[in-house]
Amino acid sequence: MRLILASASPRRRELLAQVGVIPDEIRPADIDETPAPRELPRPYAARLAGEKAAALGDLPDSAVLAADTVVSVGRRILGKPADETEARAFLTLLSGRRHMVHTGVALRAGGATRLRVVATAVKLKRLSAQEIAFYLESGEWQGKAGGYGIQGIAGAFVPWIGGSYSNVVGLPLTETLALLNSVGIAPGRSA
Numbered sequence: 001m002r003l004i005l006a007s008a009s010p011r012r013r014e015l016l017a018q019v020g021v022i023p024d025e026i027r028p029a030d031i032d033e034t035p036a037p038r039e040l041p042r043p044y045a046a047r048l049a050g051e052k053a054a055a056l057g058d059l060p061d062s063a064v065l066a067a068d069t070v071v072s073v074g075r076r077i078l079g080k081p082a083d084e085t086e087a088r089a090f091l092t093l094l095s096g097r098r099h100m101v102h103t104g105v106a107l108r109a110g111g112a113t114r115l116r117v118v119a120t121a122v123k124l125k126r127l128s129a130q131e132i133a134f135y136l137e138s139g140e141w142q143g144k145a146g147g148y149g150i151q152g153i154a155g156a157f158v159p160w161i162g163g164s165y166s167n168v169v170g171l172p173l174t175e176t177l178a179l180l181n182s183v184g185i186a187p188g189r190s191a
């Protein structure tokens, strides 16, 4: 079974490589990421992961892996900020707050999609205006749900998480490996 990673995220590729999974092919899926009216974070992450995995169509003898990561505060979904102004608004909202990171993971093989959603709670310390300005200047907010990346400078803003760390970075490794195993894909394979 060939493994196709339907993702443009370098983090997802690196997380898989960390556990010895090298996809045979990388084919990012471009889908509309607009939340439906009143859509909640967990079903939203699941829906997007499923749509990304299905976007390539059914390919013979292949499993397509896709994921979507979303930050949420209560019912409010924070995706990737469109610009610096939105990133500032997200960080201001998250400052001093406990919030959730949901990652939906979808594996499509043999015409069927297997889906998991993993949730991690994250506490961000109270950020001063200077800390937010410094972080925005770094550019690390770009392309990251909620406008921060725990694996970079913002690691210093996070005193506590509850749950999977890899889930926050973009792919929950335990659950992803279990999904891959269920279709006969094991770590240690080369491309």
Ligand SMILES: Cc1cn([C@H]2C[C@H](O)[C@@H](COP(=O)(O)OP(=O)(O)OP(=O)(O)O)O2)c(=O)[nH]c1=O
Residues within 6 Å of the ligand: 006, 007, 008, 009, 011, 012, 028, 029, 052, 067, 068, 069, 070, 071, 080, 101, 143, 144, 145, 146, 148, 149, 150, 151, 168, 169, 170
């Ligand atoms: C919260 C958080 C998110 N992120 C990233 C993971 C995801 O790449 C991104 C959320 O955007 P996604 O839409 O999940 O993924 P993507 O657009 O980067 O890639 P693709 O859809 O092609 O798979 O935010 C971090 O890297 N660190 C963090 O701490």
